[in-house]
Amino acid sequence: MEILSMPLNPVIFTFVLMVVTLGMLLALVPIMVMVERRGSAWMQRRIGPNRVGPFGLLQPMSDAIKLMVKETLLPIKAHKTLFILAPALAILPPIVAFMAIPLGGTVMWKGAEYPLQVLNLDVGLLFILAISSLHVYAVLAAGWSSNNKFSLMGALRASSQMISYEIAMGVVVASMVFTYGTLDLREIVKLQEAGGGVLGWGALLQPLGFIILWVAAFAETNRLPFDLPEGESELVAGYHTEYSGMTFALFMLGEYVAMLVSSAYLATVFLGGFNVPFYSEANLREIFVGMGSSADFASIFTVAIQFASFMIKMLGFMWVFVWVRWTLPRFRYDQLMDLGWRTLLPLGVFNVIVTMIVTYYLGMRA
Amino acid sequence: MQILTYVLVALSIMSGLGVILSRSAVVSAMSLMVTMFLTGLLYFSQGSYFPAVVQILIYAGAISVLFIFIVMLLDLKPSRVLIPSRKIVVFFAVLAGLFFAFSLMFLILPGVSRSSLVGELMSSEGDVGLFNAKSISLNLLTKYMLPFQATTLLLLAAMMGAILIGRAGRKKED
Numbered sequence: 001m002e003i004l005s006m007p008l009n010p011v012i013f014t015f016v017l018m019v020v021t022l023g024m025l026l027a028l029v030p031i032m033v034m035v036e037r038r039g040s041a042w043m044q045r046r047i048g049p050n051r052v053g054p055f056g057l058l059q060p061m062s063d064a065i066k067l068m069v070k071e072t073l074l075p076i077k078a079h080k081t082l083f084i085l086a087p088a089l090a091i092l093p094p095i096v097a098f099m100a101i102p103l104g105g106t107v108m109w110k111g112a113e114y115p116l117q118v119l120n121l122d123v124g125l126l127f128i129l130a131i132s133s134l135h136v137y138a139v140l141a142a143g144w145s146s147n148n149k150f151s152l153m154g155a156l157r158a159s160s161q162m163i164s165y166e167i168a169m170g171v172v173v174a175s176m177v178f179t180y181g182t183l184d185l186r187e188i189v190k191l192q193e194a195g196g197g198v199l200g201w202g203a204l205l206q207p208l209g210f211i212i213l214w215v216a217a218f219a220e221t222n223r224l225p226f227d228l229p230e231g232e233s234e235l236v237a238g239y240h241t242e243y244s245g246m247t248f249a250l251f252m253l254g255e256y257v258a259m260l261v262s263s264a265y266l267a268t269v270f271l272g273g274f275n276v277p278f279y280s281e282a283n284l285r286e287i288f289v290g291m292g293s294s295a296d297f298a299s300i301f302t303v304a305i306q307f308a309s310f311m312i313k314m315l316g317f318m319w320v321f322v323w324v325r326w327t328l329p330r331f332r333y334d335q336l337m338d339l340g341w342r343t344l345l346p347l348g349v350f351n352v353i354v355t356m357i358v359t360y361y362l363g364m365r366a
Numbered sequence: 367m368q369i370l371t372y373v374l375v376a377l378s379i380m381s382g383l384g385v386i387l388s389r390s391a392v393v394s395a396m397s398l399m400v401t402m403f404l405t406g407l408l409y410f411s412q413g414s415y416f417p418a419v420v421q422i423l424i425y426a427g428a429i430s431v432l433f434i435f436i437v438m439l440l441d442l443k444p445s446r447v448l449i450p451s452r453k454i455v456v457f458f459a460v461l462a463g464l465f466f467a468f469s470l471m472f473l474i475l476p477g478v479s480r481s482s483l484v485g486e487l488m489s490s491e492g493d494v495g496l497f498n499a500k501s502i503s504l505n506l507l508t509k510y511m512l513p514f515q516a517t518t519l520l521l522l523a524a525m526m527g528a529i530l531i532g533r534a535g536r537k538k539e540d
Contacts, residue, residue, distance in 0.1 A: 082396070123499065126419045130406075133427030137399060140431070144392055144438050152438065159435055163428070183416075183499060 008109060018099065018118045025098055029256040030060030036322045043326045070245035075147060078242065082145035087247045090138035090254030094261050097131040100124045101264045102186045104274045104307040105281045108299040116274075116303055117186065124185035128265055129166075129173060132220070135258055136162045139222075139229065142251070143239035154238025157333065158222055158229030164340040165219035171348035172209040172216070175355040176269055179205055189273035198277050202270040208351045210270045212344050217262035219340065221255060223321055225328040226336055263317035264310075271313045274306040281306070370411050378404035391437045399430035416499045 034049075038056070041048025050056035074083065102124075104116035121127050136159050143155020179202070180188050192200045203210040219226040230238030240251045267273060276284065281302060288298035331339070381404060384397030402425040409418035506514050 079390070079393075082393070121415050123415045123419045126423060127415070130419045130423035130427055133423060133431075134403070136427075136431055137396070137434075140434050140438065141396065156435070156439060159431060163431055163435075166428070 008112070008114070010112070010114065013114045014118060017116065021099060021103070021118055022095065025095060025257055025260060026253070028260060029253055030064060032256055032259075032318060032322075033063070033252075034060050035319070036325070039319075039322045040326045043323075064249070067249040068246055072245045072247050073242070075242050077147040079145040079147070082141045083242075084247075086138050086142035086145060087243065087250035087254075089141060090135065090251050091257065093131050093134040093138075094254055094257035097128045097261045098257065098264060100127050100131075100185065101261070101268055102189055102273055103310055104303040106299065107303050109296050115186065116307065120186065121184070123183045125173060125176065125183040125188065125269070128185075128261065129169065132258065132261060133162075133166055135254065138251070138254065139239050142243065146239075146242040148242055150235045150237075151239050151241045154229045154235045154241070157235075158239055161219055161222070161226065161228065161336060161340075164337060165216040165344070168212055168340060168344040168348050169216045169220065171345065171352055172206075172213045175206060175209050175348070175352045176202065178352070178355045178359045185268055185273070189268060189275060192272040193275050193280050198272070201272045206270070206351070206355070208347060209355075210266075212348050212351070213270070214266060215339075215344060217266060218321070218324065219336070221258045221262055221321075223255075223259065224325040225331050227330060228333055228336060259318060259321055260314065263314045263321070266317050267310060267313035273313075274310040276305055276309045371408065374404055374408045374411060378408065392434060395430065395434040395437050398433065399426055402426040402430055414498075416502065 034057070037059070038048045040046075048056065049059040052058040052062050074080065099118040100121055102115070102117040102120075107114040107116065119127070139158040139162070140155050143151045143153075143158070146152070176188075177183060180191055182188060182191075188202075192202060194200045198204070218224075222229050229235070230240070235241070240248055243251060279287075284302040284305060285295070285298045288301045289295060293301065378401050381397045381400040385394050385401060388394040388397060403422060406418045406421035406426060409415075409421060
């Protein structure tokens, strides 16, 4: 018990938090794959995978084992360095980007403060956008190094789509900077606490920006209805046609972690992040102290509830990803470009101009 | 932290050499991206997060993608690239070296360095925390408004020039 009475080194705390976050991300991916398969089966009145373990819950395990023991093929005419590097490039940027998401409030322990966020940057809003934008290199490297025309076509489609929708995303983020007056994600979450309950949420202040960013998130993660880079009927499997076994699984992992990052970003910027509706961090602590716990433990319980609130919001967005995938058909490529450049971008610019005028007269929130 | 900086510098020099020494245009463009990204990390290691993020977002994330995209679209093979004669290469190498030396002068010479924006930010108590979004934007939009606007005009002119060149080529083909 002596260890418990000492304040913890913040570096050790951050390191442990980083490892836990990484584990959580990698554990959420197979769960999401399972949810997606059972969810799609449910929507299409099928049964879905239900044979492995109780209710088919061990199916992701068997999938993972299958992928790990499969042979990794290396095409003879491939550019070897880039071909091997590409899957690593697919998984790293989304993981690093997720580290900048605030997962909960501040833990108080023996007089020291530990914010529940691995990378507590003052430019988190831009950092996630910047690191996520590196995801496109995995697609480009994979498509080009495979030396396969389907892969190359898929890579070109994916990258032009990602670049186009990134611009719409950037414009929305600019209007969010005008609204909040800060780039710090923790600060943004605190500001959304202000309206009392859900009234302070970014989604109510910037409804248009919320919708634009949400649509762009689907295109950024190459999900249906924007999954043209891997349109099976035209391109076999797109940029990862030549990948097999674990190298393919890494692309899969990267795609799902990128979805988690998008969901977490949307939840943080527009739905109040780890805020619990109608209860501020101070309120929750008071409630727990009133229930008879010490101030330190009250802060831990508060953070736990806030983390649960954040997870509910994030997984809600994840479910919408699945829901939309099995509801809408795939776009045509010209429709996709049309939506990005002629609809979302002008709407985003309009949104920025309106935000600028309103901010000028009402002042920023920070 | 000192070691980290040296490692990053060494790596970015290596990837920079990769840009000019690689025979494949795609690998060359990829190395360019790595160089840009490592420069961003170098800013991170110095504690100036905003320039780092902007560097990664714009140079590594957007501009290099366009380079790679175009190179892949054109499918440049080493044999198809026109290699200029040695005289031209030497001429432009000397020109680029002189330009680089001239730019370095602004950072090294004490009198000159004080007058530039970077010099001013550095000299104000040598605090890297000043390289944050607020101080940079305040300086850009008040004291350095004219150079800032002149740069935007220059970029606009370059953009129009690029469109014009592209159009001229199309007319000839028809």
